[in-house]
């Protein structure tokens with residue numbers, strides 16, 4: 001089978017990781033890079049592929065089998081629309097859009113066109129989330145009643161992450177709720193179903209950017225379960241998915257230790273700590289008492305690289321052998337929750353979320 005030709009739009013932090021995954025894949029090859037920055041010229045030369053300064057210029061020259069949109073959030077919808085107009089399947093990085101309104105426009109255009117489009121919530125392609133979902137769906141926890149989670153991480157201001165070409169990360173449409181919490185929302189919805197109401201506090205008191213650096217959030221799920229979550233990109237700890245899951249997509253310092261978790265999913269029969277997958281539960285109804293010992297076990301899966309699995313899935317989607325696991329509609333539903341978080345933080349009111 002011929003390898004699919006994939007172009008990457010935006011050769012920055014995540015774009016370069018996608019390029020590594022494409023180059024390692026049996027199913028596809030890198031066909032071109034689209035990036036207007038001067039640094040990208042040398043990078044494309046190193047990769048041995050042509051470079052274009054805009055998506056329009058790429059499409060004027062050639063139509064690849066698929067494109068990956070790894071550009072700043074504020075460009076996703078405009079570029080997604082260009083892919084639809086060109087009839088080229090796309091993997092759009094998360095968040096699917098910089099605003100709910102823009103996301104809904106992309107959802108409508110995608111569904112009307114039939115052009116294949118998926119959203120880069122890559123954790124949904126990993127073995128850690130798959131195992132956690134399997135345990136919960138097996139009924140081992142009984143009815144899920146509460147989830148506690150953290151996305152606490154320290155992004156250094158001294159490493160250029162917020163400066164120069166990257167100041168978009170300080171602006172509305174970005175910020176850790178949009179950039180990071182959206183991944184957590186994808187996970188929370190996979191673990192416990194749809195979120196119907198949010199109450200949040202946010203603060204920019206440490207960095208002083210236009211966007212928050214810290215937020216705390218309470219969630220109500222459609223199932224009746226409740227959740228609480230702390231997020232900060234200026235908190236010095238490894239209590240976050242990137243450091244604890246072992247997926248190590250961004251090759252952070254190997255801070256992973258076998259004993260750290262970032263989620264606790266608790267039900268009427270048992271509790272699962274994620275990602276260590278330590279499970280404690282009652283085995284018999286007559287043992288279900290706070291006076292009785294819980295049975296303990298651990299069911300950790302082999303960790304795979306979810307970005308690599310996502311690329312393989314994208315190739316299958318392009319070939320038409322499966323439907324996107326994370327559709328634009330899913331991405332928009334995650335965005336709805338994030339939008340509600342920001343609205344609640346702004347107004348001080350709880351916000352209900354439409355389905």
Ligand SMILES: NC(=O)c1ccc[n+]([C@@H]2O[C@H](COP(=O)([O-])OP(=O)(O)OC[C@H]3O[C@@H](n4cnc5c(N)ncnc54)[C@H](O)[C@@H]3O)[C@@H](O)[C@H]2O)c1
Nearest residue numbers: 010011012013014015034035037070071072073093094095
């Ligand atoms: N899946 C993940 O875990 C993950 C991780 C990081 C970032 N992201 C998402 O990926 C996107 C990019 O984030 P990043 O951190 O890699 O950003 P980045 O700033 O490091 O890279 C963005 C790249 O896009 C290029 N660019 C700017 N305008 C462009 C245009 N009009 N056409 C083509 N290229 C253009 C920039 O020159 C830069 O190289 C964001 O939406 C972000 O939320 C996802």
